[in-house]
Amino acid sequence: MSYEVVLAEKYDLTDLVEEISIEESLEEIACRASLQLAVTANLPTVAPGQAIRISGTPYGSTGKTDLLNPGLVWECSSTNNGSKRLSLTAYDRTIxxxxxxxxxxxxxxxxxxxxxxxxxxxxxxxxxxxxxxxxxxxxxxxxxxxxxxxxxxxxxxxxxxxxxxxxxxxxxxxxxxxxIGGNSTIWELETLEEVTQLRTLEGAVTQVKVLGNSGSDKKLSPVLALVKGETEKYGTLQKVIQDCKIESVAEAKEAAKNMLMGMQETFTVTAPDINTIRAGDKVRLNGLDLFVTSVKHRLGTPGHMELELAGEAKVRRDWCG
Missing domain, CATH: 3.55.50 (Phage tail protein beta-alpha-beta fold)
Structure with missing residues (x-):
């Protein structure tokens, strides 16, 4: 295995590791690692709160790079069905x-x-x-x-x-x-195991109304902006925004523009692992520039990864929504 797992910057657990996966998404702040270890006499005591580091050889490169560092052991569970195993969940410290x-x-x-x-x-x-x-x-x-x-x-x-x-x-x-999308290396996803494409109007927004604060229960809120998108193509699917942080008509129009979204298109990709791809990175698939909204790396030799991908407009809409 071309990966290294070190506990408390003291104990090298690499030879005891049977499985490692690392996952993260734009909806969460912390990167999560799941490990399964063989329990032997050489395994030190592992407990929640200990530091853990996972590093590996970057795809297409040499040497080692950190994949989870600094990490924190969050949960431990053990099983024994003839051979004893220890399962760990670890997070980076943004947890x-x-x-x-x-x-x-x-x-x-x-x-x-x-x-x-x-x-x-x-x-x-x-x-x-x-x-x-x-x-x-x-x-x-x-x-x-x-x-x-x-x-x-x-x-x-x-x-x-x-x-x-x-x-x-x-x-x-x-x-x-x-x-988001600012990564210097943009990977072209060419060798694929499976690709699922979803196109839907579920969640579409073709018109946005931005309201100010009325300051009274006796009258409607003033309309700061009404921005139309693809109403002729998809019909009127309206969303209303009322946010005290919006302080001008220009800000109202900008917020409304960010919410517009017609047909939504997403991709789920299973492929050989590129272990340095992170949530928020830009990648290319069939000539399209797409953003990674979630990723799960199943580390190994060879490894595999599962990516959820979407275009910038959808990512921005979800981010601002």
Missing amino acids: YLAKSEDERLLPAGQTASQRLRAYAKDWSIPIGTLPDTRILLARSVKRRQSIFSMVQEDLRETADKGGDMYRPRMSASGLELVR
């Missing part, structure tokens, strides 16, 4: 932002990257590369909710107001913000 709740009053004029830096500092998560997301956010009162949902609200508002889409991602150097 603390997903599992922790707080309440915040955030002033206007901050950017999503500034707010992420503050969240990470309060949870003692080191910071890596944080680009300037540039878009100034509105004042926000975040009632009891997970830190991850706060981060998502900030990134959604950034995209709603015309900024780029960013995804938090943990690396060995710390918590980073990665622009």
